[in-house]
Amino acid sequence: MKLGDISVGYLLALREAIQRSGLDPAPLLARFRIDEALLAQPHARISIARFMRLGNAAIRYTRNPGIGLLMGSCSQLSHLGLAGMAAQCAPTLREAFATLIEFELLTSQNYRGHSSFEPPALRFYSISPYNMFNLFVVDSALSARAHVGRALTGGQARLREVHIEFPPPPYASRYEDVFGCPVHFEQQHNQLMWEPRSLDLPLQQSATPTYVHLRELCQQRLSELTRHRGLRERVESLVAPRLDGQPPALPEVARHLGLAAWTLRRRLQQEAHTTYQQIIDDMRRDLAISYVRDTELALGEIAYLLGFSSPEALQRAFRRWTGSPPGSYRKQLLEAKRLGKEIDFKTEG
Numbered sequence: 001m002k003l004g005d006i007s008v009g010y011l012l013a014l015r016e017a018i019q020r021s022g023l024d025p026a027p028l029l030a031r032f033r034i035d036e037a038l039l040a041q042p043h044a045r046i047s048i049a050r051f052m053r054l055g056n057a058a059i060r061y062t063r064n065p066g067i068g069l070l071m072g073s074c075s076q077l078s079h080l081g082l083a084g085m086a087a088q089c090a091p092t093l094r095e096a097f098a099t100l101i102e103f104e105l106l107t108s109q110n111y112r113g114h115s116s117f118e119p120p121a122l123r124f125y126s127i128s129p130y131n132m133f134n135l136f137v138v139d140s141a142l143s144a145r146a147h148v149g150r151a152l153t154g155g156q157a158r159l160r161e162v163h164i165e166f167p168p169p170p171y172a173s174r175y176e177d178v179f180g181c182p183v184h185f186e187q188q189h190n191q192l193m194w195e196p197r198s199l200d201l202p203l204q205q206s207a208t209p210t211y212v213h214l215r216e217l218c219q220q221r222l223s224e225l226t227r228h229r230g231l232r233e234r235v236e237s238l239v240a241p242r243l244d245g246q247p248p249a250l251p252e253v254a255r256h257l258g259l260a261a262w263t264l265r266r267r268l269q270q271e272a273h274t275t276y277q278q279i280i281d282d283m284r285r286d287l288a289i290s291y292v293r294d295t296e297l298a299l300g301e302i303a304y305l306l307g308f309s310s311p312e313a314l315q316r317a318f319r320r321w322t323g324s325p326p327g328s329y330r331k332q333l334l335e336a337k338r339l340g341k342e343i344d345f346k347t348e349g
Contacts, residue, residue: 003127003290004110005045008038009079013144014058014067016074021062028054028061042081048110048137049294055136066171068136069178072143077152080107082221086214089207093149093157094199097122103218105225111240119199120160122149123191127305130166131296138164138190145192146179152205157198163187231257232272235264235279243283244305250276285321288314292326293333299326 011034018025029035032054038044046054058067077084083103090096101117113125124141126134142162149157159181168185175183179192229237238253253276254264268274274282284306291302303314318326 003048003112003287003294004108005047006051006108007079007081007106008034008041008044008046009081009107010051010075010140011039011046011054012079013071013074013076013140014054017067017071018058018062020070020074021064021067023062028057031057048108049290052133052137053294055140056133059132059136065132065169066139066174068139069143069174071140072145073147073178075140075144075147077148082214082218083107086211086218087148088152088203088205089211089214090203091206091208091211092199093153093194093201093203094119095211096152096203097145097149097199099215099218103222106218106221111237112243113241120194120196121189121191122194123189126165126190133295135166135169138166142190142192143178149192149194149198152203153198153201154204156201158195159198160193160195163189163191163193165190230272231264231267232274232279235268235276236283239280240283240287243280243287243307245307247280247307284308284317288318288326289322289329292318292330302326 011029015025015029018028032046032050034046034054055068059065064070077088080087080100083100083106086103087096087099090099097117101115104115110125110127112127115125116123122145124138124145126138126141130138142164146159146162149159159179161181162175162179162183164175164183164185165187166185172183172185234257235253238256239247242248250264251261254261257264259267265276268276268279272279288302288306291297291305292299297305299311299314303309303311306314308314308317315325318324318329322329324332
């Protein structure tokens with residue numbers, strides 16, 4: 001169980017943003033084992049954790065804490081593969097956004113949550129609390145959606161306002177220049193609030209027959225992806241968004257999967273050789289390790305995200321999982337990275 005993954009197509013916009021900053025992106029990408037061969041693979045993905053680390057490194061490399069905003073303005077729908085091309089051919093901006101959300105799994109998967117479109121709000125989910133790792137992700141996602149909306153309509157679409165969950169960062173003055181509307185921080189959601197009339201604007205490259213055909217291809221691809229997802233992964237996708245509170249009970253998950261509770265319990269044992277509670281425990285373990293390893297979140301923040309009663313409860317569980325307390329685990333990883341070494345930690349479960 002990881003944070004999720006995204007298409008390497010997103011990296012094309014980051015590469016251009018670095019070039020626009022007057023720098024060569026190749027050395028930075030090479031540090032993260034990203035080369036032209038990887039970028040050329042049609043279904044290649046990288047983990048969200050790796051993308052967050054890459055964004056943080058790009059901030060340091062360009063000395064631009066707002067590089068995510070610039071990255072968004074470099075985004076193209078073609079970077080999103082079939083889903084992006086289908087959206088480009090949609091009749092209206094409303095249908096374009098609905099298509100991107102419907103087929104989001106074709107380009108990205110965040111196990112903790114997902115984007116949504118509740119007109120006029122186009123929302124983007126991000127883990128919180130926030131630091132420079134995920135500020136970059138939110139900046140790039142919202143900026144890209146604003147840029148795409150305008151590009152699809154020949155610059156006619158208008159934003160009413162933008163809502164952002166985190167407090168104003170040091171570069172907050174740049175946001176209104178990027179979005180062209182009031183930007184409100186410390187809000188309930190990360191979302192673009194479009195002028196309702198803008199959503200019904202026709203798209204410059206609208207082509208209904210092509211749109212219908214591309215949607216069919218998207219649906220085929222989505223069916224292939226979901227068909228190969230095992231029962232355990234389907235359970236994880238339902239549980240993950242609620243790990244920070246009370247996870248759903250087994251009967252609720254079974255109902256979402258169209259199964260009786262006893263059937264789900266039996267199939268988990270037969271097909272995955274596990275139990276529902278073990279899946280929850282494994283998810284907490286894997287996500288805790290990923291948060292400690294791949295982010296700068298404080299232990300209290302990680303405990304909150306994973307539904308632990310206290311940081312001390314997280315520390316006890318983490319020591320049981322890895323044989324090391326989370327603070328020591330993080331320090332050893334940082335030292336190993338500095339020395340170019342690998343560390344083999346115990347992982348129970």
